[in-house]
Every structure is written in structure tokens, then in C-alpha cells.
Amino acid sequence: MSADALKPAGPFSDAERAAVYRAIHERRDVRGQFLPDPIADDLLARLLQAAHAAPSVGLMQPWNFIVIRSDHIRQQIRAAFQAANDEAQAMFPAEKRALYSQLKLAGITEAPVNLCITCDRSRGGPVVLGRTHNRDTDLYSTVCAVQNLWLAARAEGVGVGWVSIFRDADLRAILNLPDHVVPVAYLCLGHVRELYGEPELQARGWAQRQVLESMIFRDGWGAK
Ligand SMILES: Cc1cc2nc3c(=O)[nH]c(=O)nc-3n(C[C@H](O)[C@H](O)[C@H](O)COP(=O)(O)O)c2cc1C
Numbered sequence: 472m473s474a475d476a477l478k479p480a481g482p483f484s485d486a487e488r489a490a491v492y493r494a495i496h497e498r499r500d501v502r503g504q505f506l507p508d509p510i511a512d513d514l515l516a517r518l519l520q521a522a523h524a525a526p527s528v529g530l531m532q533p534w535n536f537i538v539i540r541s542d543h544i545r546q547q548i549r550a551a552f553q554a555a556n557d558e559a560q561a562m563f564p565a566e567k568r569a570l571y572s573q574l575k576l577a578g579i580t581e582a583p584v585n586l587c588i589t590c591d592r593s594r595g596g597p598v599v600l601g602r603t604h605n606r607d608t609d610l611y612s613t614v615c616a617v618q619n620l621w622l623a624a625r626a627e628g629v630g631v632g633w634v635s636i637f638r639d640a641d642l643r644a645i646l647n648l649p650d651h652v653v654p655v656a657y658l659c660l661g662h663v664r665e666l667y668g669e670p671e672l673q674a675r676g677w678a679q680r681q682v683l684e685s686m687i688f689r690d691g692w693g694a695k
Contacts (some may be wrong), residue, residue, distance in 0.1 A: 587656070
């Protein structure tokens, strides 16, 4: 190991820390606020670099980034979402269905860029450091990449919406995914001028953010 492999570390300045926490707390899932303005290539490159800087099990880097700008593909994706969303609505109890039907849960065609972040489960071969006893750590790694991108996007004034309401087979067919590749996140990206100050699902009365203290146990499950 070279002598300069380690770099000085320590807390950021007050302003830098405030910026990091601001990105965390002001990040939102975006469905309806996308502006049609294109996302410049250098900006998209910064977002993808942020995703690619994520931690990954054994440095496996199991992700790929499928950048989708084609109207034709986005129309197909939107139709796949619509079919799955109709099925999803029917799964909720009758008293929640009316509210569900009013929620906008995807901005696939309004967002100028869509991005599918995938996990190649075969990357690095059959034995990957750290993945020996938990095969799903490659999926967890890919989700870290998604979150890195989501936070960087907030700092750049780009909104991100995660759409998960698809039949797996539909997404695979439209994007030509091989069997060993899992579509982990389908994201809609676009510039935004305004964001909700709280999760939109909370603002619309679907669900509430829980109090943090109720989530914390001490030294074992359930222990307060
Ligand atoms: C794995 C995952 C899947 C999601 N899928 C959808 C989705 O299909 N449609 C949608 O409108 N929001 C989706 N969301 C966004 C959540 O609804 C949102 O993160 C949550 O309500 C909290 O709001 P916030 O992200 O604005 O803080 C998803 C989020 C995650 C982490």
C-alpha cells in the first residue's frame, strides 16, 4: 500500500455539513413537477458518477445504467406501468381505492430522462468477497447507488421519481434485460422548480412519517 493511500479526514465545515443534510432532508420523490427542459450531458454524467461512487459488496459494482430518452420506449414503459397500476389499485381495500386512484405515481413521459439502474448478479464471478453468506448484498449495493444519485440530483435541482409498479416481465422485455440482470430501480429524472416540503404521500393523506424514537431499539429487537 502506498504511503499516500490514506487522506486526512474529519468533519466538514459547517456550511458543507449543512449542504449534505439539506440534500438528505429536502430530497423528494417527484411525480408531477418535472419541467420539459433537457438534462445536459455533463449534468447527467455527474449524477452517474455519484451513483458509481456508491459502496458495493467486495467492490463488485454490480450496477449498469440504462439511460432512456426515446419517446417510443417511454411510451411502452408508461403502458406497462398503467397495466400494473390498474392491478395494484384493485389490491387495496375498497376504502383506500378512491384515494389511490387520485395519486400520481409516475412521471415517465413528462420526465425528459428515464434511467433504469440494474444489478448484474453474475458480476465478479461465483464468489465475491462479502457476498459469500448473503447473496442479496449485490442488490443492496445497487440500492446504495440509487440513493447516491437521488441525493446528488437534489443538490443539482433535478427531481427523481422511483417507479416500481411494473410486472417484471414487461420491464425485462422492453429493455432487453438478460436473465441474470435485475432491474432494481426505474427512475424518472427532470429539472424541477418546486418540490413538496414533506413526502407527497403524507401531504395527500396516504401515509405518515413515523416518529424516529419509535424505530430505535436498544441491544435487541423490541427493547426500549
Ligand atoms: C424502492 C422504492 C420504490 C418506490 N416506488 C414508487 C412508485 O412506484 N411510485 C411512486 O409514486 N413512488 C414510489 N416511491 C417513492 C416513495 O413513495 C417515497 O419515497 C415515499 O413516499 C417518501 O417520500 P419522499 O421520497 O418524497 O421522501 C418508491 C420509493 C422507493 C424507495
